[in-house]
Amino acid sequence: xxxxxxxTASDTVRRATLEDVARxxxxxxxxxxxxxxxxxxxxxxxxEKVQVAAAHVGYVGNNLALSLSAxxxxxxxxxxxSLTNIVFAExxxxxxxxxxxxxxxxxxxxxxxxxxxxxxxxxxxxSWRPAGLIVTxxxxxxxxxxxxxxxxxxxxxxxxxxxDPIDAVVGLSQTRAGADMALALITAGRRKIGYVGCxxxxxxxxxxxxxxxxxxxxxxxxxxxxxxxxxxxxTAQEGRALTADLLGQFPDLDCIYFSNDDMAMGGxxxxxxxxxxxxxxIMIAGFNGLDFVDSLPVKIATSRTQRRExxxxxxxxxxxxxxxxxxRSFDFPPxxxxx
Amino acid sequence: xxxxxxxTASDTVRRATLEDVARxxxxxxxxxxxxxxxxxxxxxxxxEKVQVAAAHVGYVGNNLALSLSAxxxxxxxxxxxSLTNIVFAExxxxxxxxxxxxxxxxxxxxxxxxxxxxxxxxxxxxSWRPAGLIVTxxxxxxxxxxxxxxxxxxxxxxxxxxxDPIDAVVGLSQTRAGADMALALITAGRRKIGYVGCxxxxxxxxxxxxxxxxxxxxxxxxxxxxxxxxxxxxTAQEGRALTADLLGQFPDLDCIYFSNDDMAMGGxxxxxxxxxxxxxxIMIAGFNGLDFVDSLPVKIATSRTQRRExxxxxxxxxxxxxxxxxxRSFDFPPxxxxx
DNA sequence: CTGAAAGCGCTAACAG
DNA sequence: CTGTTAGCGCTTTCAG
Numbered sequence: 001x002x003x004x005x006x007x008t009a010s011d012t013v014r015r016a017t018l019e020d021v022a023r024x025x026x027x028x029x030x031x032x033x034x035x036x037x038x039x040x041x042x043x044x045x046x047x048e049k050v051q052v053a054a055a056h057v058g059y060v061g062n063n064l065a066l067s068l069s070a071x072x073x074x075x076x077x078x079x080x081x082s083l084t085n086i087v088f089a090e091x092x093x094x095x096x097x098x099x100x101x102x103x104x105x106x107x108x109x110x111x112x113x114x115x116x117x118x119x120x121x122x123x124x125x126x127s128w129r130p131a132g133l134i135v136t137x138x139x140x141x142x143x144x145x146x147x148x149x150x151x152x153x154x155x156x157x158x159x160x161x162x163x164d165p166i167d168a169v170v171g172l173s174q175t176r177a178g179a180d181m182a183l184a185l186i187t188a189g190r191r192k193i194g195y196v197g198c199x200x201x202x203x204x205x206x207x208x209x210x211x212x213x214x215x216x217x218x219x220x221x222x223x224x225x226x227x228x229x230x231x232x233x234x235t236a237q238e239g240r241a242l243t244a245d246l247l248g249q250f251p252d253l254d255c256i257y258f259s260n261d262d263m264a265m266g267g268x269x270x271x272x273x274x275x276x277x278x279x280x281x282i283m284i285a286g287f288n289g290l291d292f293v294d295s296l297p298v299k300i301a302t303s304r305t306q307r308r309e310x311x312x313x314x315x316x317x318x319x320x321x322x323x324x325x326x327x328r329s330f331d332f333p334p335x336x337x338x339x
Numbered sequence: 340x341x342x343x344x345x346x347t348a349s350d351t352v353r354r355a356t357l358e359d360v361a362r363x364x365x366x367x368x369x370x371x372x373x374x375x376x377x378x379x380x381x382x383x384x385x386x387e388k389v390q391v392a393a394a395h396v397g398y399v400g401n402n403l404a405l406s407l408s409a410x411x412x413x414x415x416x417x418x419x420x421s422l423t424n425i426v427f428a429e430x431x432x433x434x435x436x437x438x439x440x441x442x443x444x445x446x447x448x449x450x451x452x453x454x455x456x457x458x459x460x461x462x463x464x465x466s467w468r469p470a471g472l473i474v475t476x477x478x479x480x481x482x483x484x485x486x487x488x489x490x491x492x493x494x495x496x497x498x499x500x501x502x503d504p505i506d507a508v509v510g511l512s513q514t515r516a517g518a519d520m521a522l523a524l525i526t527a528g529r530r531k532i533g534y535v536g537c538x539x540x541x542x543x544x545x546x547x548x549x550x551x552x553x554x555x556x557x558x559x560x561x562x563x564x565x566x567x568x569x570x571x572x573x574t575a576q577e578g579r580a581l582t583a584d585l586l587g588q589f590p591d592l593d594c595i596y597f598s599n600d601d602m603a604m605g606g607x608x609x610x611x612x613x614x615x616x617x618x619x620x621i622m623i624a625g626f627n628g629l630d631f632v633d634s635l636p637v638k639i640a641t642s643r644t645q646r647r648e649x650x651x652x653x654x655x656x657x658x659x660x661x662x663x664x665x666x667r668s669f670d671f672p673p674x675x676x677x678x
Numbered sequence: 679c680t681g682a683a684a685g686c687g688c689t690a691a692c693a694g
Numbered sequence: 695c696t697g698t699t700a701g702c703g704c705t706t707t708c709a710g
Contacts, residue, residue: 017688033689042695043695046695058489060466061688062686063466064406064407064687064688066687068401068701070702089423092449093449108446110431110435152353237634272611273636291574291576295579356703366680366681367681368704380680381680385680401703404686405704406686407686407687408705409686
């Protein structure tokens with residue numbers, strides 16, 4: 001174990017501070033600080049000396065001290081329910097895009113669709129004093145909502161539009177998305193329609209899509225012939241199993257609406273294995289418009305959502321600040337593609 | 340604009356500090372601090388008063404001040420090349436698992452397989468003084484490597500084992516994984532083997548798998564009959580297109596090794612559309628063992644990697660600290676499944 | 679059981 | 695152009 005007195009310039013026991021750099025360069029902390037930040041009014045010689053010194057000790061600034069001093073951080077917090085759902089990964093990707101080059105940095109928290117974890121995640125984020133927060137959905141419990149309202153930073157709720165926003169919103173009406181798909185399928189001549197979904201009790205957006213879908217059916221004198229739901233995370237596996245089960249009971253369905261594309265993929269695989277023609281004997285409809293949809297050997301319907309764009313716009317809103325009169329609500333309606 | 344003097348307890352112009360809470364509770368900052376942290380030796384009355392005050396103003400501690408003061412953070416940095424590749428999302432998922440309940444928090448950075456962005460991401464992370472860093476791969480450029488070596492915190496390199504580690508490593512030999520798959524396919528009787536991959540110039544792990552694969556073929560007197568590679572990100576779409584192209588030139592291939600399962604999925608879809616029997620006339624082999632592989636209507640080969648487990652173990656290593664003599668290298672070899 | 683003082687590393691504001 | 699002072703919000707001493 002090295003003692004402090006053993007330290008040398010290239011030592012790594014303790015990260016070099018600005019003071020170390022300054023001393024080595026033979027200037028004051030302030031001059032070093034200014035030189036490193038490229039401020040005007042610093043002599044060429046000082047800049048040079050400081051840069052050499054900084055490089056020599058491998059100086060990396062301390063953002064904790066910087067942010068504490070500046071009373072603000074460059075952090076943008078993003079709270080999403082899941083990472084294994086590629087949709088949210090793509091939202092993050094859009095966030096990363098938009099953040100690039102702005103000097104801001106994004107920080108993520110995952111909730112697993114658990115309101116308690118969501119509360120904790122948001123609290124954690126807030127304790128780092130981010131410049132803004134992006135959270136998924138509009139249905140936070142009161143406790144969480146109060147926390148967000150008291151935060152005094154821009155809050156952007158994404159992926160949903162049905163509800164009462166805290167501050168800004170970027171997303172789509174999930175209810176309408178479900179309804180629109182129902183209408184499209186009815187228009188395409190389908191009448192014996194089933195539903196397959198996962199974790200509707202936790203995923204309020206999937207729940208809203210189903211609700212919108214069912215209501216639109218109702219308005220057209222139809223009802224769901226049958227449905228299968230489970231609490232498992234949505235995967236192709238689960239979609240396949242539930243589809244097999246549903247079709248076992250209702251073999252004459254001519255259409256199934258799935259809670260998303262992953263589930264729908266499983267449905268497609270079941271049909272292919274069982275020799276059921278898609279879409280001739282049965283139409284498969286998913287949600288999101290994920291990449292693989294276009295390369296499937298059969299055509300399925302889907303609602304193409306603008307996930308990256310939503311992430312990008314959310315960041316923009318935060319970067320633009322809270323100027324009055326600026327639009328705080330953005331609709332990115334999905335485009336329906338029947339395949 | 341409110342002036343400071345307008346502030347009330349429930350005001351949100353400026354987040355409440357410990358001092359605000361203390362004043363409201365009629366105790367000193369220290370007593371408030373101790374009460375909030377559940378320290379021993381605080382009177383019941385004080386605890387109560389402080390908690391009420393904290394709740395009243397919606398107090399959220401300031402982690403910047405806390406960490407600066409404590410000279411350490413609860414942060415674990417994770418630097419990955421991509422989020423839209425579900426594999427890394429699953430690694431993060433494992434990280435999140437392992438972090439849960441430890442009081443630590445994970446922070447992610449994404450590099451897009453770009454060494455410059457990787458350097459920046461790591462520097463950014465380091466400026467927050469994390470307790471440890473998890474980075475992907477063993478092939479960082481010298482500059483980045485020096486940065487990591489000087490950081491004086493546990494560094495865990497994940498997903499690869501072929502190379503010279505900086506500190507700790509958790510992963511698998513990509514070269515060996517490729518070789519093992521080659522041997523398995525040869526053993527299964529395949530001889531006319533092709534390859535389809537994406538972004539091998541950036542994804543060094545995919546590159547290593549291909550290299551190991553080719554070398555194993557060579558040792559068995561075989562060579563790749565043909566291959567198709569592109570610089571695009573790996574998707575089912577891309578896999579499908581490249582497969583179509585490759586089979587156009589070499590229709591008599593009896594096997595294709597893909598850079599990963601996503602690409603392989605595209606290959607499967609092409610074969611199904613083109614009426615090519617899988618695996619009878621052609622075997623399809625991917626990598627990772629993603630969920631959907633098991634629900635595909637045809638059987639494909641894959642190497643099942645232990646992604647979550649790798650993420651978990653990486654966190655463990657950091658949490659366990661740098662005790663001497665502790666194992667710093669962990670092999671999680673994938674299991675080959677021929678379908 | 680409680681409080682006052684000092685300091686974490688940095689920068690804004692003010693002097694030279 | 696350069697340096698000094700003060701302070702960001704918290705905790706760790708050290709005294710009561």
